[in-house]
Structures are given as structure tokens and as C-alpha cells.
Amino acid sequence: MSYWWLIFGMMAITFVLRYSLFAWPDLSFPPLVRQGLHYVPTAVLTAIVVPGMLLPDGEHWALNLSNAYLLAGLATIAIAALTRHLLATIGGGLLVFFLLRWMMGQLPV
Amino acid sequence: MTRKQLFFRGIRDSFAMAVGILPFGLIFGTLAGAAGLTLWQAVGMSLFVYAGSAQFIVISLFGAGASAVVILLTTFIVNLRHVLYSATLQPHASQLPQRWRVLLAFWLTDETFAVVQRFYLLHGDRPLAHWYWLGVASSLYVCWVLSSLVGVLFGQAVPDLASWGLEFAMLATFIGIVVPLLRNKPQVAAALAAGAVALMTYSWPYKLGLMAAAFSGIAVGVVLERRQLATRSGKELHS
Numbered sequence: 001m002s003y004w005w006l007i008f009g010m011m012a013i014t015f016v017l018r019y020s021l022f023a024w025p026d027l028s029f030p031p032l033v034r035q036g037l038h039y040v041p042t043a044v045l046t047a048i049v050v051p052g053m054l055l056p057d058g059e060h061w062a063l064n065l066s067n068a069y070l071l072a073g074l075a076t077i078a079i080a081a082l083t084r085h086l087l088a089t090i091g092g093g094l095l096v097f098f099l100l101r102w103m104m105g106q107l108p109v
Numbered sequence: 110m111t112r113k114q115l116f117f118r119g120i121r122d123s124f125a126m127a128v129g130i131l132p133f134g135l136i137f138g139t140l141a142g143a144a145g146l147t148l149w150q151a152v153g154m155s156l157f158v159y160a161g162s163a164q165f166i167v168i169s170l171f172g173a174g175a176s177a178v179v180i181l182l183t184t185f186i187v188n189l190r191h192v193l194y195s196a197t198l199q200p201h202a203s204q205l206p207q208r209w210r211v212l213l214a215f216w217l218t219d220e221t222f223a224v225v226q227r228f229y230l231l232h233g234d235r236p237l238a239h240w241y242w243l244g245v246a247s248s249l250y251v252c253w254v255l256s257s258l259v260g261v262l263f264g265q266a267v268p269d270l271a272s273w274g275l276e277f278a279m280l281a282t283f284i285g286i287v288v289p290l291l292r293n294k295p296q297v298a299a300a301l302a303a304g305a306v307a308l309m310t311y312s313w314p315y316k317l318g319l320m321a322a323a324f325s326g327i328a329v330g331v332v333l334e335r336r337q338l339a340t341r342s343g344k345e346l347h348s
Contacts, residue, residue, distance in 0.1 A: 043326025
């Protein structure tokens with residue numbers, strides 16, 4: 001039962017955050033804030049991706065050539081820069097990742 | 110374009126994101142089952158909370174026996190970025206009736222934000238654009254909930270599915286969103302600053318480092334953009 005309370009708590013928190021600015025349709029932002037918003041996706045998503053590549057378990061640095069998250073992440077960045085195509089980036093990145101893990105014997109198959 | 114055409118175009122434009130969401134939903138379902146959630150609790154979390162990275166982190170907190178306060182606080186911090194998304198799309202949502210705003214807010218994820226924001230950048234605030242938004246948001250939601258369900262069901266059947274590293278799909282998706290945005294120096298600098306601060310603060314509790322990194326990146330981007338504008342107008346004055 002307590003899991004359900006946590007789930008509904010998480011739902012309420014997440015919804016309030018997402019709805020926050022939609023609740024005031026008449027609000028308009030000062031220029032500085034509007035400028036800052038241009039950098040939101042870049043900053044937020046990079047802050048998730050970079051540690052995900054360098055510390056895949058969230059705790060330990062993995063700066064080595066057996067870190068498929070790092071190698072495939074760099075390959076994915078290269079694909080994205082060269083093709084500018086989202087499907088090619090996501091599909092190609094996943095392919096490189098699983099090929100690397102398979103070649104390095106990191107997949108349980 | 111008609112409502113229907115925009116709606117289906119939204120679904121079509123979401124396909125690439127769905128490819129990234131699918132493996133991530135699978136790994137979430139697998140881990141949720143392994144952490145002791147029932148099928149309905151795991152699917153219910155995807156259905157009601159609908160926040161992939163927060164759900165992913167919370168599952169590991171469940172496993173570590175974290176308290177309810179820690180779990181809710183972490184949810185709050187990890188999802189704070191959605192306030193920024195909400196602010197960015199607010200000018201486009203402000204004309205819509207409240208029931209639309211509630212629904213589209215509930216469905217405002219990283220992926221939906223990226224697809225919809227790009228549409229508004231390319232096409233401006235055209236009438237009926239919210240039907241496009243609805244197509245994107247609803248199809249990615251269905252994809253997330255169904256892949257979570259499949260993850261719970263197959264998590265037990267496929268041995269060691271949890272150790273495949275399917276969560277890399279989230280990194281690939283976010284890379285696919287960010288790299289095309291890096292078109293000028295302030296954007297590149299914002300990414301470098303955010304990445305560097307994220308690495309310096311990864312050990313902060315409750316994922317607080319995520320917000321520190323995000324705001325550092327935003328600040329660096331804005332400062333550089335203003336400096337560029339200042340030097341440009343300075344040059345014009347002297348020429």
C-alpha cells in the first residue's frame with residue numbers, strides 16, 4: 001500500500017512542476033529570463049548525459065576503454081553531428097552500444 | 110492543415126523518440142519488478158507519474174530502502190527542469206483552454222518538449238498547433254506505458270535483462286536532442302559548463318548537482334550571448 005502513496009506523491013509533485021507556468025497564461029517573462037530559456041534543453045540534458053557516460057553506475061568514474069557507455073556515447077555524438085538526424089542518432093547509437101558490449105563480452109548472451 | 114493532419118504529423122514526428130523510449134521503458138519495467146513493485150504498481154507509476162529518469166532513480170532508492178521524504182524530495186529535484194520546459198512552452202499554451210493546459214502539462218516530458226519546441230521554432234504559433242502537440246504527447250505516453258508493461262512481464266522471463274544496459278537509450282535520445290542545438294558559441298559553452306559542473310557535483314545528495322549544473326550552463330550561455338551582442342553593437346558604433 002505504501003508504494004501507492006509514494007506513486008501518488010510523485011504524481012502530484014511532477015504535475016505541479018509541469019503545470020507551474022501554464023497556470024498563469026497572462027504572465028510574460030523579462031528579457032533576461034527569456035534569453036536563459038534558450039539554454040534550458042542544452043544545459044539540462046547535457047548535465048544528465050555527461051555523468052551517464054563517465055560514471056555509468058552513478059558512483060564510480062569509468063575512464064577506460066571497456067566503458068561502452070563512454071565509447072558509444074562519443075560515437076552517438078559523432079553520428080548526431082554528422083547526420084543531424086534523430087532516428088539515425090538514436091538507432092545508430094544503440095546499435096554501436098550493444099555491438100561494443102557484445103564484443104567486449106559484457107552482454108549476458 | 111486540419112486537426113487530424115496535424116495530430117498524425119505529431120505522431121509521425123515522434124517515431125524517433127519512441128525508438129529511444131522503448132528500451133528505457135523496458136529497463137524501467139524490469140527493474141521495478143525486481144525492486145518488489147507489483148505489476149500494477151510498476152505500470153501505475155508509468156501511467157500516473159510519467160517521468161522516466163525520476164522513475165528510474167526512485168526504483169534504485171526503493172531498492173536501497175530510502176525513506177518517503179528522500180524519495181519525494183529526489184522526485185522534486187530531478188523533475189525541477191520541467192518548470193523550465195513549462196516556462197519555455199507557456200507562450201504557446203497560454204491561449205488554450207484549461208483542460209488542454211492540464212493534459213499537455215501532465216504529458217510534458219523531455220522528449221515531448223524537444224519535438225514540440227522544434228515545431229514551434231520552425232512553424233511559429235500557427236492555429237491548431239496544439240493538435241500536433243497532442244499527437245506527439247499522446248503517442249509517446251502510450252509508448253512509455255506499454256514498454257513499461259512489457260518490461261515487467263518480460264523482466265522475469267529474460268535472464269539478466271537488467272544488466273543489458275538498456276538505459277543507454279536515454280543517453281542516446283538526449284544526445285540526439287542536444288547536438289543539433291549546438292549551433293553557436295554560447296550554446297556550446299552552456300553544454301560544456303553544464304557537463305563540467307555535473308561531473309563536479311555528481312556526489313551531491315538527492316541529485317541536487319543536476320540543478321546546479323543546469324543553472325551554471327544557462328548562466329554561461331546568457332553571459333556569452335550578451336557579451337557577443339555587446340561587442341557586435343560596439344563594432345557597429347565604431348565603423
